[in-house]
Amino acid sequence: MSWNRIAAILKKEFLQMKRDRMTLALIFMIPLVQLILFGYAIQTEVKHIPTVVFDQSLSMASRDVLDSFSASGYFDVTDTVNSFQDVTRKIDSGETQVGIIFPPDFEHNLQRGASAPVQVIVDASDSMVANQAVAIANSIGLLKSQQVLVKKMNFSGEPPYDIRVRPWYNPDGITAYYMVPAILGIIVTMTMVIITAVAIVRERERGTLEQLIVTPIKPLELMIGKILPYIVLGYLQITVALLVGVLVFHVPIRGSLLQLYLLTLFFITASLGLGLMISNIAKNQMQAFQMSFFVMLPSILLSGFMFPRLAMPKFIYYLSYVIPLTYYLDIIRGIILKGIGYQYLMGQVTALLVFSIVMLTVSTLKFKKKIV
Secondary structure, eight states: OOHHHHHHHHHHHHHHHHHOHHHHHHHHHHHHHHHHHHHHHOOOOOOOEEEEEEESSOSHHHHHHHHHHHHTSSEEEEEEOSSHHHHHHHHHHTSOSEEEEEOTTHHHHHHTTOOEEEEEEEETTSHHHHHHHHHHHHHHHHHHHHHHHHHHTOOSSOOSEEEEEEEESOTTOOHHHHHHHHHHHHHHHIIIIIIHHHHHHHHHHHTTTHHHHTSOOOHHHHHHHHHHHHHHHHHHHHHHHHHHHHHTSOOOOOSOHHHHHHHHHHHHHHHHHHHHHHHHHOSSHHHHHHHHHHHHHHHHHHSSSSSOGGGSOHHHHHHGGGOHHHHHHHHHHIIIIIOOOGGGSHHHHHHHHHHHHHHHHHHHHHOOSSOO
């Protein structure tokens, strides 16, 4: 073994790394940024859950219970409505995740010593938020009942406050119902972003793009030709994943499959646009893979796939809106678990459409038919 030859190889590698400053910067900066970002953002305790109230009692007793919900720090009353249908609409649309409903005779029942029911509806399509909301709501009911019973010195009767929690969409809390649709989104993101970016950079490195230089093809035509096969691949992945989800994990599909496939196109094009943008920036496959990984990890950790976005600091919560998967998780969970349609998902679809147009336009303008 010759130490001189080893030293010569090491010197060559260090010189190569020094010349490729972008790769070196990515190697050091990506772990540092992700460590700070995710260490600050990832939390599992969910507070300030958006809550809608339908108070038919309009009494001091109902306001006292609402004050207890608000004082806990876990429920933020964002709206009051005048019908049960409005509560359903706000939960279906994702505007709120908890609905509190007081019956007209709520205070009257308390005054005559009977148990006064309060219905608490929880959106269980996000199981982590739902579990915490259910536990806190039941705790508030028990605490309020204990306070009343202690004053009356009566511990044998029914609890004065009967908190009736109703988890919707996934009442049994089956993890597969919550995770399988999200995993489908992750699979599509990996294919569209990583494979697209690395494959195009690899073609540039191998010189196969030289053949396109002598043709009259336009950048837009080239982009379309490049992304269409990946769109087909994305739909094949979705079809296989849905079949596995239904046949193996028994995930129910309560909404329209046609709408799911149509709205998935916006997510696929958004992810492809991101992959094409990376391929335009990266100079080699290593850089393309590092940039793609830098996109993938936030998509997994900040989009609501694993950790609830409501538990994140405000800055990180709003930062997650630039991640396409954030919108697609609302779409796929909404259609599969809630059975809702486009009318409730217009905001998410619009965001993905704008993201797709921006990414594909910038990628097309940046692309040049020449060897870099």
